[in-house]
Amino acid sequence: MNLILISLITLGLVGAISAVILFFTAKKFHVFEDSRIDVVEEALPSANCGGCGFPGCRAFAEACVKAESMEGLNCPVGGAPVMENVANILGRVPVIAEPTVAVVRCGGTCEHRPRMNEYDGVKHCFIAHNLYSGETGCSFGCLGLGDCEVSCEFDAIKVNPETKLPEVDEEKCTSCGACVKACPKLLIELRKKGPKSRRIYVSCRNEDRGPIAKKSCDVSCIACGKCEKVCPHEAITITNNLAFIHDDKCKLCRKCVEVCPTNAIVELNFPPRKPKVEAPSTPVAEPVEA
């Protein structure tokens, strides 16, 4: 009986003293953490993809809470609804970034870009890129070994085995930018999604002079300058023998698509063209202003 009593008292005392010590240490070393961080984190999609530029959703939530305004903070996965939600939680004005999507700037399918040799090494773009320029004559084009496919957490980019080119699923793409970093040839770009997902871009990265580029690939940009001249909005510039359409200036008039002699300029999700007899172009430009 005595033994039980002594042990109970000892344990009780130890417990009580520890509790007191713990109470004061907890007070002393208390780290203030904004409770809103948890709430914001809850509102985020928890993809932890790093597309926002922070190491994960938690870090992004912390940054959101700390920041003065929502400028420059964007969760590409959640998009506008999530960012609006976050802004509401923090009682700030939401800044809605225009949605972007990944585009692959290479149109060199097997039929356009004949294979000159056979690569039997490791199926890994970066390793192949370190070894040599690729199976085709174009040293800028897609290697087709699928580093982008592996890097994508959302199953949105897949290499088509027939064309050996990656294709982006617009519905699934969150424009987190993982594939942009994964591509050793720097072919993937995040471009504005555009109204009704309509986009125009130069699907080529070949910086060779025209004749050389044309020889290696049918649909390469030969830097003829026709698109630059025809563009009414000065949205196209040519540097290093390669045309580039700036998506912030482009009004989607599609004039460049018509004049491109090699079909290197690609239009996406536009309705089929009307026959040439009718007045071209102008009406298409309107949805942007609307």
Added chain:
Amino acid sequence: MKTFRIGGIHPKENKFSAGKKIQQTELPKQVVIPLAHYIGAPGEPVVKKGDLVKAGQLIGKANGFISANIHSSVSGKVNKIDVQLDASGYKRPAVFIDVDGDEWLETIDRSGEIVRECHLSKEEILRKIQDAGIVGLGGATFPAHVKLSPPPGKKAEVLVINGVECEPYLTCDHQLMLEKGEEIVVGITIIMKVLDVKRAVIGIENNKPDAIENLRKIASQYNGIEVVPLKVQYPQGGEKQLIDATIGRQVPSGALPIEVGAVVQNVGTTFAIYEAVQKNKPLIERVMTVTGKSAVSPSNYLVRIGTLLTEVVNQAGGVPDGTGKIIGGGPMMGRSLMNLNVPMAKGSAGILFMPDEESIRKPMKNCIRCTKCVTVCPMGLEPFLLMNQSERNMWTEMEKERVMDCIECGSCSYTCPSNRPLLDYIRFGKTSVGAIIRNRAVKSVTK
């Protein structure tokens, strides 16, 4: 018999072209001289379209410290300065020269006479080597004058000459040692003078007894030059392995050979230095081996820099039937050539035809943890671990595992019973880790 301490393999030697006399190839109609065919910054062209040049004339000026001069290898007219595909399919700037006759600069001594005496001072010799655009001909193509000027505070004690030629198939250095032994030894005395060292060792593998014999005979007439026969073991031609094998010193991880007082030069480079200093001849031609199991006539050729490989191959009997891969360099460290329309560069040691059945990669299987790759790694690394880390992008861990020490000899991939592409992944890791280290260096400088 001496060799290096850790690792190493012994692939089949297949030296078909051994003992074949060095033949001069015919002059091509046009040469394409790349302005960037060595480690370092590309040269700045100093000629323009339409200029008449003579063989040995400077056409590309070194651009920066780690860079080398480039000279015309033929006489003729500059056709254009344009880009040319290199062996890996990327475009590099090059000077195109239409060949007209074979006129050399008057200063170059073209007689076969051997000039033994050298009365130039250390600085004058270094200047001559630099002007002649000599780079390491063993494969790494590192500018020779940089290697021969040790950083302040470091003193070379021994000169190690690499006559190992551990790559299977290749015989160009072997043949050079047989035919130009005297010149090589004079070249060694010149380098010894530059480095101010009293001792030089020539490492030669004992599968070349005639070369050992020849150089021993000649070296006995000179002071301080010793020939060391070595056991046949790949990659003995690697700098650090050769130093270990010949003089028994081990270069610490991440350090240069000068740390242990050694400077290594290849026999080809030594011969080029002899020609540059004693004969005023810049590096405009080199010996290369054209070989292979099915090759029509495996042999060694003296080829002008900038000759398209197609021309060399045609003179050597053309591409044999059933060739699956053509490799530039040796089978272990060489790279598969995309096409033969690439110019011969200063570092091209050979063209190797691989028959179809040998040029296919076998399917990769799982690692069975046999540790063969660990046993053969000459740098004491763990290739299987590095590959696993590289697959998972674990760069910090790879750096800790000393991935930057890898000399890319390919022994691990060669020996793997599961055909795992170990070297490919390690090289991937090396590139990524190298970039991280460079970034860190830049950051610490800007801070």
